[in-house]
Amino acid sequence: MQRRRAQSPWIEVVWEPHGVVPGYTGTERKLLVEQDDLAQWLHPGFKLQLHRDEAEGYYLNVVGREPRVFVLWRMEGDDALPLHLTASSEEASRWLDGGHAVDGVPMPPEIYAWVGEYVEQNYRPQPQKRIKPRSFQHPKDRL
Secondary structure, eight states: OOOEOSSSSSSSEEEEEOOTTOOOOOOOOEEEEEEESEEEEEEOOOOOOOOOOGHHHHHHHTTTTSSSSEEEEEEEEEEEEEEEESSSHHHHHHHHHHOOOEEEEEEHHHHHHHHHHHHHHHOHHHHOOOOOOOGGSSSSGGE
């Protein structure tokens, strides 16, 4: 997580996820950078898991221009704490719809390769069903 000085007269600092570090095995939160207007912490212990029912969300993410790992986080006192990670753009959208703080960070190449392989093995596009516009339905059938 990164805390930086805000460029705004209304707030002092901005918190945001800054990145993910695959394979980090530490157990304690660690201060990585501390400067006048910037600080970064490494929060260990997160495991990115892939689930078959999210395969379409992974697919949409990895074929996009900038694949992301999405971080669900919240403020606790004066600190921002990450809670969950996902590679599914659809799951991240549901979190946002639920009113949670969610930000995407660039997906590291090794995670991109892993998610891409998972998508190739598990994603099967569903045929699109055309939904008849209500204006073409008989007025009795519009309810």
